[in-house]
Amino acid sequence: MDDLIISPSSSSSLVSLPHETQPSLHQKLQFLLHSQPEWWVYAIFWQISNDDVHGTLFLSWADGHFNGTKDISPRLSSSSTHHYPPPPDRATFINGIHSLINDDETTNICNDLHDTEWFYVMSLTRTFSVSSSSSSSLPGKAFTSGSLLWLNSERELQFCNCERAKEAYLHGIETLVCIPTNHGVLELGSSDLIPENWALAQQVKSLLGSDLNPNPIPKQQPHNNPIQFFDNHNISFADIGIIAGVQEEEQEEDDKSQSRTRARIRTDKMEQRSKGKFGYADSDHSDSDCNNPSIEKRTPKKRGRKPGLGRETPLNHVEAERQRREKLNHRFYALRAVVPNVSRMDKASLLSDAVDYINGLKSKIEELESQIQKDKETNNNNNNSSSSNKRVKLEMADNTTDNQSTTTTSTEDQQTTSSSSGSGIEVEVRVMGPEAMVRVQSEKTNHPGARLMCALRELELGVHHASMSCVNELMLQDVVVKIPEQLRCEEKLKSAILARLMGKKKQDAKELNDLFKQLNYLQEKSKPI
Amino acid sequence: MDDLIISPSSSSSLVSLPHETQPSLHQKLQFLLHSQPEWWVYAIFWQISNDDVHGTLFLSWADGHFNGTKDISPRLSSSSTHHYPPPPDRATFINGIHSLINDDETTNICNDLHDTEWFYVMSLTRTFSVSSSSSSSLPGKAFTSGSLLWLNSERELQFCNCERAKEAYLHGIETLVCIPTNHGVLELGSSDLIPENWALAQQVKSLLGSDLNPNPIPKQQPHNNPIQFFDNHNISFADIGIIAGVQEEEQEEDDKSQSRTRARIRTDKMEQRSKGKFGYADSDHSDSDCNNPSIEKRTPKKRGRKPGLGRETPLNHVEAERQRREKLNHRFYALRAVVPNVSRMDKASLLSDAVDYINGLKSKIEELESQIQKDKETNNNNNNSSSSNKRVKLEMADNTTDNQSTTTTSTEDQQTTSSSSGSGIEVEVRVMGPEAMVRVQSEKTNHPGARLMCALRELELGVHHASMSCVNELMLQDVVVKIPEQLRCEEKLKSAILARLMGKKKQDAKELNDLFKQLNYLQEKSKPI
DNA sequence: ATACACACGTGAAAC
């Protein structure tokens, strides 16, 4: 089973990476999941960084939605996914994701299928600290201990003190396997109960362990032919020049985990051989050392020292830089996941909004602490005095809010930003200090109250007061919300609310939106270069 | 004094930028601070962006730590300071900054020295909105008014209504000067009391005003020799070819503030002339258009159209990219400023720490809110022990809501089905004919309005009227809904609503919301075809 | 000497 790793036929028929700079990790995991039975629901490769563990998610998606492997992490990150072959049934995949994402309120989240999907999609945003991970996270434990972890519902899956195992169990995972490799942990999950399988672990270890060190390959593949591996250039993961260059420096990269993939083998020849499987043309990419003349320049055995050394260092450099970018992007996604109201979707505004959000949180904490302090004082006062004190205080608080709202209504709509945007929804926003008054007028259908409230919740705007009345098929809503500092602009607030309202409004057009996205996704992927 | 700007000897002896892509702004400011006496503690150039004002901090650092000028903005971000001459004592400088940044909690911030340093280091993170900056921020006022501001402790420094001036005064700044230029405001600060110096202002204006527009140079420097400036290539900030290229397109960059430095003059010749001062070798950098043959290729007047056009667009591209990087870096500094305990001075770990910090803040807020809730409950219990539980709550509701609730309170609680179910949610339902009144009382957290509305939407109950008010961490909602015939039973209706209110796994909802945002980002990124 | 982190220019892609 483990001879599949570098067998010529499998490697030539499997790989279809149109981009020669794509690390072979993706392809290897893809191949691994292809060679696995269908009961693996997902596979995550947790790459061990120098300070944390972030996951590269490969979905097997064998539970009916998508049968194949898929790396969705670059899809979540960027729209440039030209390294991957187009999956065969992307529509159902996207639909699955979107139905999972969009109807967060309406659908049955407790469904086992959705729950499982939810679990592993959310795994993307998790990062585990290596230092503190030995007790809390399962991949961290597997990595630090170096031992295979095979948990299923019969054996310590729900009783494991690792919170990830418990979470997986709660989300319908019956079997959870963590296989440590040299530079990461492969985590496999299934909704079936799968007994322990040592061959799988060995295959994974040899496959992913060979990513860094080509030397243990002859040891770990007992009955394969290394002569062919080194003779035939067309079937190896890399040609001999690179292999030799890697072999020269492997002794000092075993102990250093942070140089985990700097000698990651380039798959130039594999790409060349496998092109055309999905109809990819050999695009003339700008790097010049991966063409045919370069191969003739690299293949000479003697005097290969100079090109081997001359090309090895920038190759590692390129790879390291790639990984650095990837890690930084993962951090960006993590930050984007925890920061609400990312106004514009670019990195700079994400950072700016994160700063604003942090400041808002700080001020909120301050306010809450002062309130707690005040509450304690009033509590003491209440305990000392009668209960009428609290009544008065409550009424006073009530009056203050009412005063604010009345002042807002008394000052008329001279500077309100009103907009009637097509489909019968009018939104007015007035910002006054830390609060804003939102007035939405729409038709009564399609539960406008729920839509507005959900929109406000998505924006994390606390509702101070709301009143919705409906007159004659017209629904009028007035909401006073507390707004964070970053949304003080009326225009931004209004557009944000309106976007959420219209997005929810097109509940039926959600599928259309999905089609859009999937079409775009299709075109992005089918147009790889 | 102001003839120092473009005097050949000074420019040739000053500049030592080994990297030809460095914009000349840095060098100009560096030169400016070098030419200044030592009592200027710091200098910030506030660049006017399209949406904010961010500072480029040049430290004079004359107070004992570092005697020289230093642009610390890229140094806080990266360790690569190869554009700048290596400062003589970078170690102490870095140590000073690090000790300043790291122990923001522990050390004696109130020390005057540290305080001043802290002030101008923190100035890096400040951004002033141009629109609202005319009253609040000093650089904004200087920029919009276009007039020089020279404040010291004798004159309106602490009495200025600009908060930056007050802040500077509180941090030990005795003199604060803001000099507006075409594309930014130079702010100088000193801990000494410095009388007004018009020559300095003029020097700054001519020096920095010539950065973008070479044309107003003869106007702003009255007694300098522009002939020499345009004749001798070796002493000008750029050669004539570039100057001409800038002149060709200056008419449309005056009105557009966002393209403020897109024609920033490249300092090829200066670099060539100044190399070797600090022992930098002329590294064969990969860009080929900055060597000697390129200058001969650019200087021809005729047929210069094609290289002028053919190189103008990538030049703008390069400049735009530079600005983008600069902006992003400034956002990074801002983020670094608000996140404490940034373990390593790395971008990736900064992002990771920011995520952790945000999560910590969120959990702290949650905990505080729950504590407030608990305090309130105990408070209520204390009140209940003395008075009747329900009466108080009903009176609270009575005070907050409008006349409609008075009718409900008049009809007492004899047939309403009220339920207090654990987690602070109370639901009352009264069925009257084809409508029902639902009253939900819960804590304010977790968006109860959205939850109730979504619950009603799931039950397909049309909302006729709703009013939600929030009193002191308590949210009271009154909804009048239209009910179908099969839900006429109050108990069934109440239990259905309650189940939907309670049934939502909050954590999943929150995570789903996060993921929704993330996916929304993806969705917006992938264009709707 | 090597890994790492950053900036830079450039091509491509999306509004």
Added chain:
DNA sequence: TGTTTCACGTGTGTA
């Protein structure tokens, strides 16, 4: 069409 954002490869300084 132009503006802007992003990723990539590369050069370089620092630890």
